[in-house]
Amino acid sequence: MPTTRRKVRRLSRQDKIVLTAMVAIPTLIELVFVWLPTLFSIGLSLTRWNGLDLTDIRPAGASNYQFVVEDYPPFWPAVQHNVLWLVFLALIATPLGLLLAVLLDQKIRGSRIYQSIFFAPVMLSLALVGVIWQLFYQRDHGLLNFLLGTAGQPAAVDWFGDSNVNIWAALIAATWRHSGYVMLLYLAGLKGVDPSLREAAALDGANAAQTFFRVVFPAMRPINIVIVVITIIESLRAFDIVYVINRGTNGLELISALVIQNLVGEGQVIGVGSALATILLVISLVPIVFYLTRTFGKEAKES
């Protein structure tokens, strides 16, 4: 761009100092509080340390990883739960959000009220979602068991307490929030689809389903990518809700929760916690890199 070039040449010394500060201060904060700790996590994962004195850090090679994979009982359940979390969000919560968006995109009466209802949980923290659903799922006084007619009977299920079902109960609570978010993004996406595309499809004799799946949905490609990334990252970041329920134990193990269990409280095992954090980092980098290449790939080539 010639105009920008000209501008750069005309910068005075003072301008250059101002611009440098504008870039340097936020970059420094980002480096110190995000990227250096990320590198330290990788470094600490190769050490043995109780977290007390910096001079006590001992090299440990890959032994923490070996311990996590071979001898740490909650690790594989946690991996399974993270995968289940992703599959559930991808196959149920996200399509449900898309369905809501498609239904609400028609000009129906009360659309705004419906939107507000479905969107309300997105405003709440996942920790609060956990508390609210605890009241709903509670064994003796929760609404769900009253509706099922099992409240107060031996058959009553403690939905968050029973390790056979609590992951599903937590997933439904997470869906409650995730679907509203997806709905909102798709509503914006649907509004952005060129109406002439639908008209062309209608003129070609396509029915509603064909129009949607063959024309409208592919036309929302940028939003689809964002939603794929959000869904994967949400399933890796899932933490608050299980931590509020039982700190991520007894059927609710997630990698993120195991990281924290090894870092704070009694018997800090920093090396093991960091190994778990590094595993979480490596998995997270897959959707992050995918998203970044989609978003910045074109610009990087241009400049």
Added chain:
Amino acid sequence: MTTVIAPSDLARGTEYAGSRPKRHIGTHIILLVLAVMWLLPLGWSLYTALRPIESTNQNGYFSVAGPYNFDNFVTAWNQGGFSKYFWNSVTITVPAVLLTLFLSSLMAFAVSRVSWKFNITLLIMFTAGNLLPPQVLAAPLFQMFKHLNLPYWFSDSGTLLNTYISVIAVDTAFQIGFCTFVLSNYMKALSSDLTEAALVDGAGVWRQYWSIIMPLCRPAFAALGTLEVIFIYNDFFWPLLFIQSGDRLPVTTAINNLQGVFLSNYNLLAAGATITVIPTLVIYLLLQRQFVAGLTLGSSKG
């Protein structure tokens, strides 16, 4: 009913609404059922909160017997220490949001108005940082703060742990990434003639930023500001990690302890949960458009 669509209808894009009213009955049934299901957990909380425990003990929770009042809210507010927790939330959220918006606007201005070799690299670094799971950097941050010795007049723990500054700093660092990404896209869309004209008038970089670009970004700031208030108010993890004194926790993290405080008094717990919902609900009702705009701003380019 005709399926032939008049061209004038096509132009307005209203063919889906007008021509097939029959199909909307099905839509309404699905939406109504889902809406009721959606409201059940929140409604149950509110309903339980409005009933005194004597009444629910006598009639059971699944009943419609009165009386209904706000006593549980008053008791929960006082016993739960909500005024303190809300104040802690304000102490963390306000500086964090202002810092995030200010710093990311500096960064966004620099990368969007001046072409520089590392622009894309920096933007990628910022955006990626925002997408990391916080647990990935929890241990090193905790240890960094723990081993940073500070004078006791500044922090009674002698370190950065148990201070609001630790939470504000990390919240800010995390959110700068997202805001820089959104603001730089917003600023790129502004015509470069604006700053060109200012340049001809001899305005320096800072004046271009402060007097020309910043006022034009007000809509983006309104949307992002609303979004960030909710994000940081709702942040559960960083205070959980850094703050050890229960009385310094913000309200979102403090609700983790409410279940212990109220023991098995579900009416009080429900009231506590409802109290925590209220600020976000108020912001949502007042600033719904800003919030929605903020969320979609971030995804409009991808």
